[in-house]
Amino acid sequence: MEFFYNKGKLKDIAAETVRLAQRNGADAAQVDTSESASMEVTVRGGKLDSMDISRSQELSLTVYVNNHEGSASVGELTTIAMQTAVDKALSIARAGAADSCAGLADSALMATHFHDLSLYHPWELSPEAAITLACECEASSWEAHSAINRKKSEAALSTGISQNVYANSHGFCEIEQETAHTISCTAIAEKDGQMERDGWSETRRQSSQLPLATAIGRDGGERAARRLGGKTIRAGRVNVLFQAPISHSLIYHLLGAASGGALYHKTSWLLNKLNEQVCAPHINISENPHLLGKMRSANYDNEGVATCPRTVVENGIWNGRFLSSYSARRLNTQTTGNAGGAHNLEVTGHTLNNVDMRQALGTGLIVTELMGQGVNSVNGDYSRGAAGFWVENGTIVHPVSEATIAGNLLQMLPTIVAIGDDAMNRGLVLCGSILIPNLTVGGAR
Structure with a gap:
């Protein structure tokens, strides 16, 4: 997975939206522009049950006019979308009641030092490999206990990337890129007419830090089975x-x-x-x-x-x-x-x-x-x-x-x-x- 916009372009979109809001009458403005991509697979009975590969973009704008606040969001990052968000937000602000507590945070409090927090670690994983890992997780839950129902239990794997720019009329404009990877298992245990459900999941920024898929499946299966009786x-x-x-x-x-x-x-x-x-x-x-x-x-x-x-x-x-x-x-x-x-x-x-x-x-x-x-x-x-x-x-x-x-x-x-x-x-x-x-x-x- 890759981003459609590079960092510079996404920051430019955010900064230009703030300027556009001010040119159209806002006293102050703040905007979030974001882009994300993800893949999720779910398996049941050792076979693919569902797969979702998605992308999204969003621009969320808040403007302030004489202590009146208005917000609007659009699902794309085009010039037309920017203008639409500005028009809607300003219209809402002018129609709403004044609130003396509304406004941007104090400019003196804006962040000026940025640590490398190690939040972005893409997982180069093909759909086929994702399905294989999810199947391994599910199979491990079956092996954890003979009471695990192989037709009703399931496992899932998801991986995603996102980038977000926050900008405001103080001149602040920064971007953060993040990843999130999850492996999960939901197990159903059945014995003597009793059915119990439990599972386990793990999420990490970096795929190499995830426990083994088999370990997650085993934990899910054991947790379900030990609830029987x-x-x-x-x-x-x-x-x-x-x-x-x-x-x-x-x-x-x-x-x-x-x-x-x-x-x-x-x-x-x-x-x-x-x-x-x-x-x-x-x-x-x-x-x-x-x-x-x-x-x-x-x-x-x-x-x-x-x-x-x-x-x-x-x-x-x-x-x-x-x-x-x-x-x-x-x-x-x-x-x-x-x-x-x-x-x-x-x-x-x-x-x-x-x-x-x-x-x-x-x-x-x-x-x-x-x-x-x-x-x-x-x-x-x-x-x-x-x-x-x-x-x-x-x-x-x-x-x-x-x-x-x-x-x-x-x-x-x-x-x-x-x-x-x-x-x-x-x-x-x-x-x-x-x-x-x-x-x-x-x-x-």
Whole structure:
């Protein structure tokens, strides 16, 4: 796969769109021009099930006129498309209400230093080779256990390249090229009339850093098979071990509550808790935007603001919000360089290995899957369906299905006992298993 536009041409298109917007009456403007190409194959039963090879282009423009904001997007990068985007954005801006918080980020905050973050590593892979790797992955899931259904399981491989230019009327105009490669397996295990579904996937910037396709398939098959024989459990209050990468969901809930939109809308369970204890005293969460080759690394955010490493939670105290320039103005503070989201969060704390974590769990539930979205973003109430394994005296006794976990995040996070040494990076968050005591678990045994 190759790009249609070279870097210089794509930057020229972005810069010219900004100038065109200003010539047509915009006080300020910002634009994203992007191009991507991808290939995805899915196999089932050892044969190709689907293949998608696609290309896309997009230009997204935001203009500001006397504190009025207007945005428009077009699906091509031609001169006509540029003018169309400008006309639409200006029309929307002039028709909308004024907002004193609207506008570009401060020019003094624009990134000026650009690290080589090793984000672009194309995979020269033919469709035939992609199909072969996906078939190897699927076959490995079958070999993991005799209960894996060969007709219902599947595997997929995707590879893609993208380049994006962000430019604004401060004179900022920079380009970033990225790649993403994924191999995944979804396995169905069947035995004695019971059917269980699970799987595994891995994504990397660089294909050479992906685990073997056979290893991914084997993990997917084993995860599905070991869920067979699941039982319900008696309702009560028990210790719960959120296995990595399921544990990452707890950090995503914290991230959502710490985001600017939730805070200025006053719909966050972290409202008025900045610089207060919200996690156990041993917990630290850092943001590291400049890690090499990671999926959420970036020199600048979606507004051109320079990113920098920082601490979000220190010794359990929450001291880092995730703000764009707009949300920062709404909160009467300064952007944190998080327009577009967070960058590489790492969770550390009191660490235990797998054996010690089970011993610390004692009798309780290891969670390997969560279902539903039962988290109240306003007050932190937590209630989600779960599956996993019942443990007694540190030893797994049987799989668990149809359980429900309930609590409140403001009470759960401060009681975290330990973080596992099994840390996994699933895109944004690097975190091991998380052990939380005395949660309400529903079910019937």
